[in-house]
Amino acid sequence: MEQQEILTITNLTKSYGNKNVLNGIDLHVSRGEIIGYIGPNGAGKSTTVKIILGIEGEYGGEIKLFGEDIRQSGATYKQRIGYVPEIADVYDNLTGYEYLTFIGQLYGLTLDLATHKSQTLMELFGVGEAYHARISSYSKGMRQKLLIISSLLHNPDIVFLDEPINGLDANSVMVFKEILLQLAAQGKTIFYSSHIMDVVEKISSRIILLHDGKVAADGTFEQLQKDNTEGTLERIFNQLTGFDRHQEIGEQFVTIVQEV
Numbered sequence: 001m002e003q004q005e006i007l008t009i010t011n012l013t014k015s016y017g018n019k020n021v022l023n024g025i026d027l028h029v030s031r032g033e034i035i036g037y038i039g040p041n042g043a044g045k046s047t048t049v050k051i052i053l054g055i056e057g058e059y060g061g062e063i064k065l066f067g068e069d070i071r072q073s074g075a076t077y078k079q080r081i082g083y084v085p086e087i088a089d090v091y092d093n094l095t096g097y098e099y100l101t102f103i104g105q106l107y108g109l110t111l112d113l114a115t116h117k118s119q120t121l122m123e124l125f126g127v128g129e130a131y132h133a134r135i136s137s138y139s140k141g142m143r144q145k146l147l148i149i150s151s152l153l154h155n156p157d158i159v160f161l162d163e164p165i166n167g168l169d170a171n172s173v174m175v176f177k178e179i180l181l182q183l184a185a186q187g188k189t190i191f192y193s194s195h196i197m198d199v200v201e202k203i204s205s206r207i208i209l210l211h212d213g214k215v216a217a218d219g220t221f222e223q224l225q226k227d228n229t230e231g232t233l234e235r236i237f238n239q240l241t242g243f244d245r246h247q248e249i250g251e252q253f254v255t256i257v258q259e260v
């Protein structure tokens with residue numbers, strides 16, 4: 001596959017009031033990469049993604065997506081993006097069919113195509129029987145599958161996923177991992193943000209660790225293993241974020257719980 005840079009972030013900074021959240025992020029992402037975007041709570045992962053998506057304005061530095069500065073691209077670049085937010089507002093009173101065909105049509109699909117694609121994808125994901133049921137009746141995993149499908153209906157070139165497997169059962173996680181690999185093989189770029197380290201370790205072609213609003217590590221899992229003394233991504237994460245107090249904090253926590 002031809003190496004083609006799809007996302008370029010240069011010296012990205014962002015503050016809320018006097019709090020600096022992003023302190024100069026530089027990133028080059030190529031077509032077909034599956035980026036595992038990880039970091040401690042509050043490190044700035046969602047903030048980065050929201051800036052790229054145009055949900056958060058007011059930032060320093062430059063972001064180029066599909067070769068164009070997003071400050072100059074207008075809204076059309078968003079048609080090539082898919083997004084699964086960690087917490088999503090969906091229209092609960094609609095059925096899966098109504099919601100997905102609505103989203104599909106917003107992205108320019110005809111009703112026929114949106115219906116065909118959404119129904120077939122729901123069936124493939126094992127939730128076909130809920131297609132005409134109201135979303136308010138969906139279980140957590142069914143809802144998550146709906147969100148995943150709605151992010152992909154328009155065949156985006158880059159997909160941002162924030163904790164996408166929340167609520168998915170083990171079989172569905174396997175299907176989803178395969179979907180990501182197949183999308184990447186078709187030249188789609190995946191930006192995968194999660195705290196589930198063993199999944200990130202397995203699916204990512206490259207891992208980026210954000211710490212204190214800066215890129216603290218960037219490489220394949222094997223490269224990260226070489227650069228650090230620890231074996232699993234979870235242990236590398238502990239090491240790079242300088243955290244080794246889990247036992248002490250756990251003990252203190254339970255001591256306080258038992259106080260009378």
Ligand SMILES: Nc1ncnc2c1ncn2[C@@H]1O[C@H](COP(=O)(O)OP(=O)(O)OP(=O)(O)O)[C@@H](O)[C@H]1O
Pocket residue numbers: 016021039040041042043044045046047048
């Ligand atoms: N709208 C906002 N107003 C003020 N501060 C904000 C706002 N959004 C985010 N922040 C702050 O920015 C920092 C980074 O938040 P962000 O949601 O990007 O972190 P994250 O890495 O995605 O964390 P998590 O792993 O917990 O999802 C946090 O300290 C958060 O409190």
